Amino acid sequence: MSEAKIKELRSDIDELNELMKQAKRKKVQDLLSLEIRKLETEWIKLKETENTSAAPMDVAPTTSTNVPVQNKRYQIKLNGYGWDQSDKYIKVFVTLKNVQSIPKEQVYCKLTDRSMELHVENLENKDYLLVINKLLEPISVEDSHWKQKTDMVVIFLAKSSPNKWSHVTQIEKKFEDQRNSRFKPDDMDTKDPQDSVMNLMRKMYETGDDEMKRMISKTMYESQHKKKTDVVADL
Incomplete structure (x- = not known):
């Protein structure tokens, strides 16, 4: 089912x-x-x-090949993501097939107290970018981190205060409030x-x-x- x-x-x-x-x-x-x-x-x-029985795996960087990539890479901007939260973190889930196969240094985030950018470089000759601006509440950049998992990147945005978030961004909250009124x-x-x-x-x-x-x-x-x-x- x-x-x-x-x-x-x-x-x-x-x-x-x-x-x-x-x-x-x-x-x-x-x-x-x-x-x-x-x-x-x-x-x-x-x-x-469905995967609760499977233990989380730490991803080890793969050994890079000696053959240089000649094809020109292009960037794909991501829009979709899932999210969840705990008292300490907003967890953002981004699905990307085979992302576990690339070195850790090719997966990184740029964070401010109100925004995040996920960069995934050279995944099957493509670069990926997810930008989330105007977060609903401020985050602690120092306490935030991210992990590669099988076909997925999880970003742990550390909450500055243990408030429960109704949405990830201010824009989403404003939009849904307007929608609910209509x-x-x-x-x-x-x-x-x-x-x-x-x-x-x-x-x-x-x-x-x-x-x-x-x-x-x-x-x-x-x-x-x-x-x-x-x-x-x-x-």
């Missing part, structure tokens, strides 16, 4: 990321970004629950992630341009058709 839900969440996240690439309006991009992070967080928590609380925060995605796309359809509307109509049609096919298969 949990494995099926993990796969379903991953499919929803991938589909929302595709919509993010097409979105042109700022409000639509903010809406998508917030929903992606919610689903990424749920996906990370389910993956961690929509009913249960419009998007349903128990079923698939229903949440469908409600989100309906809201986007109302505010999107012609290209966005065509893409959303196609996505919603395919999703509804898949549901009907699954029902018939179960009979």
Whole structure:
């Protein structure tokens, strides 16, 4: 059951990321970004629950080869991440396949008391960058750290005070407060992630341009058709 839900969440996240690439309006991009992070967080928590029996592994740097890389690298800016918190830390989870295979010095963070940048250099000939500005609360740079794990980087942002964070950034909190004042609380925060995605796309359809509307109509049609096919298969 949990494995099926993990796969379903991953499919929803991938589909929302595709919509993010097409979105042109700022409000639509903010809406998508917030929903992606919610689903990424749920996906990370389910993956961690599934892997509780596995002990955490320290990643040793791999031996670099003597063959120089000739291809030009290009940078990919990351938007999606999951997060969790304890009394001491805000934990940011960034999924990157095979990130455990590169030396530790190629994975690092630049931190201030209100921002973080994750840099991953030369992972399969690509550089990755995740920037999070305007953190909800100040952090302690000296007490923060990060770790490479299998297909994932975890950044431990040390809280300056043990307050519980409702969001990672001030912008997300402001955006969600505005959204909650416009929509009913249960419009998007349903128990079923698939229903949440469908409600989100309906809201986007109302505010999107012609290209966005065509893409959303196609996505919603395919999703509804898949549901009907699954029902018939179960009979």
